[in-house]
Amino acid sequence: MTATALRPTDLRSVQDAVLDTTGPLAVAGTGTAAGWGGTLGPVDAELDTTGLTGVITHNPGDMTVAVRAGTPLRELAAELAPHGQYVAFDAARVADGATVGGLFATADAGPAALVHGSLRDLVIGVTVVLADGTVARSGGHVIKNVAGYDLAKLLHGSYGTLGVVAEVVLRLHPVPKASATLVVDRPLAEAAELAGLVLGGPYEPAALEWTSAGRLLLRVAGTERALPARVERLRELVGGTEADPWADPWAEHAALVRGDGTQAVLRIGVRPSRLPGVLAELPAVAVTAGLGTGVATVALDPAAVAGAHALVHAAGGTSALRSRPAAAVAPAWGPAPPAVGVLRAVKAELDPKGRFGPGRFDPWM
Amino acid sequence: MTSTTTPGPVVRTAFEQVLDPADVISDPVQCRAYECDGLTGYRVTPALVLLPRDAGQVAAAVRVCADLGVPFVARGAGTGLSGGALPVADGVVISLARLKRVLEVDPVDRRAVVEPGVTNLEITAAAAPYGLYYAPDPSSQQVCTIGGNVAENSGGAHCLKYGFTTNHVLSCEVVLADGSVVTLGADTGEQAGPDLRGVFLGSEGTLGITTKITVRLLRTPETVRTLLADFPSVAAAGDVVSDVVAAGIVPAAVEMMDTLAIEAAEEAVHAGYTLGVAAALVVELDGPAEECDVQFEQVKAICDKHGCTRLHIAASPEERAAIWRGRKAAFAAVGRISPDYFVQDGVVPRTRLAEVLDRIAAMGDAAGLRVANVFHAGDGNLHPLVLYSAAAGETERAEKLSGEIAELCVELGGSLSGEHGIGTDKACSMPKMFSEDDLAVMARVRAGFDPKGLCNPGKVLPTPRLCGERPGKYRPHPLEESGVIERL
Ligand SMILES: Cc1cc2nc3c(=O)[nH]c(=O)nc-3n(C[C@H](O)[C@H](O)[C@H](O)COP(=O)(O)OP(=O)(O)OC[C@H]3O[C@@H](n4cnc5c(N)ncnc54)[C@H](O)[C@@H]3O)c2cc1C
Numbered sequence: 001m002t003a004t005a006l007r008p009t010d011l012r013s014v015q016d017a018v019l020d021t022t023g024p025l026a027v028a029g030t031g032t033a034a035g036w037g038g039t040l041g042p043v044d045a046e047l048d049t050t051g052l053t054g055v056i057t058h059n060p061g062d063m064t065v066a067v068r069a070g071t072p073l074r075e076l077a078a079e080l081a082p083h084g085q086y087v088a089f090d091a092a093r094v095a096d097g098a099t100v101g102g103l104f105a106t107a108d109a110g111p112a113a114l115v116h117g118s119l120r121d122l123v124i125g126v127t128v129v130l131a132d133g134t135v136a137r138s139g140g141h142v143i144k145n146v147a148g149y150d151l152a153k154l155l156h157g158s159y160g161t162l163g164v165v166a167e168v169v170l171r172l173h174p175v176p177k178a179s180a181t182l183v184v185d186r187p188l189a190e191a192a193e194l195a196g197l198v199l200g201g202p203y204e205p206a207a208l209e210w211t212s213a214g215r216l217l218l219r220v221a222g223t224e225r226a227l228p229a230r231v232e233r234l235r236e237l238v239g240g241t242e243a244d245p246w247a248d249p250w251a252e253h254a255a256l257v258r259g260d261g262t263q264a265v266l267r268i269g270v271r272p273s274r275l276p277g278v279l280a281e282l283p284a285v286a287v288t289a290g291l292g293t294g295v296a297t298v299a300l301d302p303a304a305v306a307g308a309h310a311l312v313h314a315a316g317g318t319s320a321l322r323s324r325p326a327a328a329v330a331p332a333w334g335p336a337p338p339a340v341g342v343l344r345a346v347k348a349e350l351d352p353k354g355r356f357g358p359g360r361f362d363p364w365m
Numbered sequence: 366m367t368s369t370t371t372p373g374p375v376v377r378t379a380f381e382q383v384l385d386p387a388d389v390i391s392d393p394v395q396c397r398a399y400e401c402d403g404l405t406g407y408r409v410t411p412a413l414v415l416l417p418r419d420a421g422q423v424a425a426a427v428r429v430c431a432d433l434g435v436p437f438v439a440r441g442a443g444t445g446l447s448g449g450a451l452p453v454a455d456g457v458v459i460s461l462a463r464l465k466r467v468l469e470v471d472p473v474d475r476r477a478v479v480e481p482g483v484t485n486l487e488i489t490a491a492a493a494p495y496g497l498y499y500a501p502d503p504s505s506q507q508v509c510t511i512g513g514n515v516a517e518n519s520g521g522a523h524c525l526k527y528g529f530t531t532n533h534v535l536s537c538e539v540v541l542a543d544g545s546v547v548t549l550g551a552d553t554g555e556q557a558g559p560d561l562r563g564v565f566l567g568s569e570g571t572l573g574i575t576t577k578i579t580v581r582l583l584r585t586p587e588t589v590r591t592l593l594a595d596f597p598s599v600a601a602a603g604d605v606v607s608d609v610v611a612a613g614i615v616p617a618a619v620e621m622m623d624t625l626a627i628e629a630a631e632e633a634v635h636a637g638y639t640l641g642v643a644a645a646l647v648v649e650l651d652g653p654a655e656e657c658d659v660q661f662e663q664v665k666a667i668c669d670k671h672g673c674t675r676l677h678i679a680a681s682p683e684e685r686a687a688i689w690r691g692r693k694a695a696f697a698a699v700g701r702i703s704p705d706y707f708v709q710d711g712v713v714p715r716t717r718l719a720e721v722l723d724r725i726a727a728m729g730d731a732a733g734l735r736v737a738n739v740f741h742a743g744d745g746n747l748h749p750l751v752l753y754s755a756a757a758g759e760t761e762r763a764e765k766l767s768g769e770i771a772e773l774c775v776e777l778g779g780s781l782s783g784e785h786g787i788g789t790d791k792a793c794s795m796p797k798m799f800s801e802d803d804l805a806v807m808a809r810v811r812a813g814f815d816p817k818g819l820c821n822p823g824k825v826l827p828t829p830r831l832c833g834e835r836p837g838k839y840r841p842h843p844l845e846e847s848g849v850i851e852r853l
Contacts, residue, residue, distance in 0.1 A: 153563025
């Protein structure tokens with residue numbers, strides 16, 4: 001049986017779509033991460049959020065934006081750009097048309113996480129539709145707000161298993177007036193030492209990533225007047241050359257994050273100082289490593305995924321399987337976290353019939 | 366359920382099985398020391414106070430509560446301003462004051478692992494030798510605990526640029542309401558699955574008790590530049606904030622005080638603020654020296670453009686400290702110009718600052734009461750201080766005005782609370798900000814964590830028992846009417 005396609009265009013029709021069906025339901029955006037996480041079990045219907053687009057309110061003076069969840073982030077970025085504002089978030093999938101809701105539900109993040117965190121740190125409000133049709137909001141439109149539970153956080157990384165994220169309110173930042181990237185060719189261990197020097201000093205890089213092309217990428221962002229001196233100061237410390245703006249080294253980084261389709265892509269996070277050691281032990285084909293964040297993307301043979309989960313877990317870290325070749329069989333998640341009981345209890349409260357995203361967190365819940 | 370009788374010996378004995386009997390307090394006089402937090406108008410004497418010495422004892426004590434069906438309330442330093450740590454009459458207070466160890470400071474990974482009773486400032490003190498600090502800086506940081514900060518998702522003057530407690534806590538060890546122990550969050554920002562850590566942050570002690578917290582530490586900025594600027598009107602100072610933001614500058618802090626607040630602060634600490642000006646703005650920038658210098662010039666020019674009547678630039682760390690002393694003393698200092706006052710905590714979108722202040726002034730005039738304003742102008746978080754005299758019988762009027770100001774903030778698109786929390790104080794106002802469905806879903810999440818409702822019951826979410834049948838409308842607190850509590 002093929003799943004019914006539902007394509008709501010506003011909050012009300014999301015609610016109708018959920019209420020008009022009774023069985024298991026999958027939520028999908030533009031499909032840039034459709035295969036991430038646990039393999040989706042059989043569903044009666046697929047709720048496509050790509051009709052749920054557009055800015056609801058943007059108050060430039062307040063630097064906040066409320067947006068429908070199916071809006072591709074790059075489209076939102078284009079709308080914000082004339083105001084000199086942006087969502088300080090640069091996951092590789094943004095360029096592929098990933099939706100705000102999809103990026104949020106999969107807890108994706110890019111190199112800018114070093115300073116700005118992931119969407120969990122930028123979200124200030126959310127509207128969700130639950131399996132019983134309840135529409136609930138939490139947070140609001142102001143960046144500082146502690147009234148009520150922060151339900152947006154619960155939906156961050158929920159992979160469509162708790163409810164349909166229909167609207168998201170985000171905090172915005174001013175687009176830096178100028179930025180530059182230093183490229184330093186170094187193997188991982190040496191790059192990690194340099195990273196330690198940079199992060200231990202007054203340099204305040206905007207991003208710091210090593211790639212398995214053997215390069216450390218250091219982004220600096222700020223004002224036009226101050227930037228050259230800052231880049232110079234950094235170069236005195238780490239050497240390297242300023243990247244040619246036309247040969248964007250970050251595009252190369254993003255390509256490694258996406259993977260080339262022949263390998264499994266595992267996302268891991270461990271204490272930054274442990275990251276080089278963990279990476280050295282993984283049978284990785286390609287790597288991007290946030291030496292300041294401790295978050296890395298690793299391409300490896302699908303057969304090596306189970307072992308990689310165990311290794312990362314033993315180092316106190318977390319791991320999640322992203323894309324993998326179509327026929328590959330590999331566990332999406334590592335050992336269940338101690339809080340899995342809470343996760344199941346919250347799931348049972350919000351989606352007692354287990355309608356949303358069956359299989360996504362298999363075997364945890 | 367609301368009896369205030371002392372617990373039967375069985376209950377006391379049960380806790381004595383898991384704690385040193387000396388750490389189980391049942392003497393009513395001693396228990397009374399825990400009867401309120403910083404919101405002293407609400408008072409309830411708990412049946413028992415428990416003083417566990419480590420996380421294991423906290424878990425064991427909670428397990429006893431779960432077995433006996435006894436409600437419990439976690440307590441840090443008791444500086445909360447929303448009655449979050451208000452005891453439950455037939456329940457126990459679990460004080461985390463003795464869990465005071467800094468377990469680890471890791472200068473390489475820039476993080477610290479601490480027990481919940483460690484104060485906010487002690488974390489920075491432990492990190493300082495490595496050139497690191499813990500960023501969120503509530504004005505109460507010398508005394509408030511990190512456990513309380515986690516529960517309230519506390520903010521501070523520097524949170525505009527650096528984010529709130531939730532942005533700085535990587536993980537929490539939590540004792541759940543059934544006594545089981547879990548870790549929420551992870552060693553990095555990357556978690557597998559939903560961000561349960563983020564739900565726990567700011568849940569005001571209603572989802573569990575945190576017994577160990579891993580926080581991020583930041584490197585102390587290379588340069589800090591601070592200025593104090595006077596303006597002939599609040600609107601002019603507000604325009605400065607808007608222009609600074611429009612210029613793409615994210616200051617480390619932007620704080621505003623009005624005439625009354627300045628007067629009070631000067632009287633208390635003589636920090637060098639100008640008496641009589643309509644508004645004073647404190648703007649602080651930090652970061653790499655080159656960047657700071659450029660932006661500081663821009664900020665000065667913006668101040669001049671908007672008719673700044675005096676610009677004082679801190680020339681030394683001492684002068685900077687003085688400026689902050691004035692700002693941070695403002696709350697308590699108001700006691701010098703008024704016998705009594707209520708501290709309010711609401712948020713409006715920053716662009717509506719001038720409007721909300723006009724309306725607050727009009728509301729104050731109508732009520733015949735003075736309102737002093739101290740606020741985090743960068744993020745629209747207001748702290749109107751409603752001045753009154755209880756002796757003159759103004760209490761009820763002042764309280765009503767204070768509540769109306771919080772609800773006005775919601776009406777203007779903001780929030781009931783920016784940092785002090787909902788607690789007992791504002792639970793009945795929650796329907797002004799959230800629909801019944803919103804609140805019901807929050808209650809479902811709470812039930813997922815604590816199905817029996819033993820963990821800090823009666824806080825955050827309105828209940829018919831506390832708020833009457835029509836939550837949201839102002840009315841005297843039922844406990845107040847029945848004489849259980851009183852507001853001073
Ligand atoms: C003069 C003054 C200035 C202040 N300035 C600020 C400010 O600038 N910014 C700001 O945000 N706040 C401010 N506050 C409010 C207050 O200091 C904060 O809310 C603080 O975080 C409370 O910490 P505490 O240790 O005193 O917690 P308590 O008051 O003891 O408890 C607060 C809440 O936390 C819960 N709790 C305590 N410990 C734990 C734990 N280990 N696990 C789970 N729950 C727990 C309690 O149950 C309660 O609900 C101020 C207060 C005062 C008196």
